[in-house]
Amino acid sequence: MKTVSCTLNTLLNDDVSVIENQKKDVARVLDFDLPLEDYAFLKKHVKKIGVTAAFEKVIKTFNTPDNETPEGFRIACRLEANGILRADLIRDISYDKNGKKRPTNVLFSADSANPYEVAPISKMIANLTCNPGIIYDLFINNPQANVGNHFKTRDEVMGEIGRILGPGSDISVELNDPFGKSDSELLEEAEKFREMLTDYRVVIKVPHTGPVTKENVSELLSGDKKLSRSCTDVTTESAFRGHNLALMLKEHGFRVNFTLMFEPYQTALALQAKPYFVNSFVRHRLMQSELMDQNLKQFNATGNVKCIEAIRNMFLEKDYLAMDQADMDLLSVKNIAEAMLKYRHFNDVEGSDGLDSVRHNLRLFKNTNLDDTRLIICSMEGELNYPDIDKLLVEQEFEDLVHRVVVTAEPKYLARFTSCNQVVSYQRRFMNAANGQK
Template structure:
């Protein structure tokens, strides 16, 4: 038999609610408390109140009377004078009133389009965007930004914050991780915090690789090709993103450490103490398919043009930098090595999700209990279904609470439907309208 308890149960033991805090306490007074917890606390509790942090959360958001906002869990602390105080701790696994979301796996959207976010807002625990999403896909896209209503990034983010409410984190990316000083980056982060609140804002920090303040213009001018190999960065350049992430974390910001494609990036990324890490799956999978098909065609025909096609892809996708030469046998070897590393011929990675499996296993070996994995960059009819299947594999049953799945809202929406939905709706609607 389950015995139900709450803060109100303490009233029967002559414990008082602190008068000046009763309006706040009423928001959690009926929330369930384990009987064992009540029994353990009963001898020590003399009064019940809330923390200053609790008050700040309630005062920050427009929360209906008698409720606590989504995106927070309730924790209790017992003070030396016997005051038991409720606190609200940021946790996007929770819906309003301290109730957990329906599944441990959470959902996010890649969008900066308020019109697109509104229909999906009630299932989101996070929203992630970057300058490309904000400017290219929305502000500068007249089909999306209807009537050019939104002019600036700040206007867009403020509206998205209003739509989503307190329950979803909002990951916003630095405009320029290369040219700005630490002080300027903190100033930019502070503006986001002021706009979205300290509770929701997450700062996206990219891996920087060989790109630096001195070389970033190569990506912006001329043929926009880069002159330094992707696997030969200077130490300072390669760790620029890590150090920005650590600097932000030390200043109280949660960090979404982004642009993670290969599994070997993970352990080093975790040293930056991120709130989110990422597995980008789409482009990597597509490039692996090109390599696999090219190698198979070459093995069957010995026609070098198939290796030339792989080399062309290597140049286009920045495996090779501007002016870097690689003979065709080396191209073949490089492609074979990449496919082997990516387990593209076996269960571990034939679905393109070896990086996801790898990153989840790393969570078993971290001391970052609040960090989560965002699975992002999906495309086609199988990416999401394959991820869905992976997350119910026995090996990962204890890790799904660390996962956030993010995609464009329309991509997620397609997986709410299938052919039989239409077939059955045809039958139901005709029956409802009297068809014989």
């Protein structure tokens, strides 16, 4: 059976016209598809077609060419009093220009503050994430990346990235210091980002803070740079510092990317802060699980206590333990490692790929009322991390949730998965054929 197609343009007739001073903007959406049942209803009620003030603001903000709507916005319609149907533009990074969906429900993002490496991937991503480490360590203060020291400040970098990405990509930026500044100072910094990137694109990254407070954060900046308390030795105020900061920003109209989520048990409480993005960090967690598993198996096979000592050393290095726990007895270390691997499902199909946290978080999305919140899968490396994520996202259990997933990595890491050995083999054949060789 042939599908019947309707558009807003179909509604126009002798009794239905376009609001005179909005003809140019209405022309941008006259080809917008209408479901047949909507057309039947609207035909009876619509007398005028126009656009909302919000629509006009979006068009003006991004200097959108005639007969187009910008990428990063979904076209919606609402029927007002007196039979006026107004088209609106709703921020939604799942959409390309002119209200068309992006090629896949799963979206991609880049972890970078390097304009030179963002440019080649700019048309493929719907978000960019960066933090002070990415901005300063990996770009501004890295002469190999910041060629000729052209960029000198964070604002210069973010302004250029905003220009490169255009309207279709959100930009998640982290405040420099969530500990030392007052709430009013943090809001002022966030407002600067909003002014620079526009309200439509800016997302403020807010970190979990755990046991770190403005009183002890200096410990991370001097000496051995170790915190004097363990990661679980928190106060209620310190542990929920990030959550309350996220809620404050939300109340002031900001979307929040709630970050530093390494264990899935962090997610349900993080969702109480009403974030726009939550995260699953997968790389380091997997590597640490592999180290624990390898050493436990070696210990069980040989009885060599150095295997458990290696786990304890990792616990100290990676902040599972505070330095005053450096002499924790090895049996306790072994028990902690075994319990952790069991929680992570490391030795069964649920978590052997290190992605149990992703599966858990996606299941939590079935139990949330935050319909616009998305999960960022981030922090990956190696030959299998991305391919395993790619396979997970076609598992039948998650087919109704992939539209809420954003996969993010350094641009070069994503780029490697555009290629494989046969690309080289076939290019050899094609290029030699093109050059007249047999």
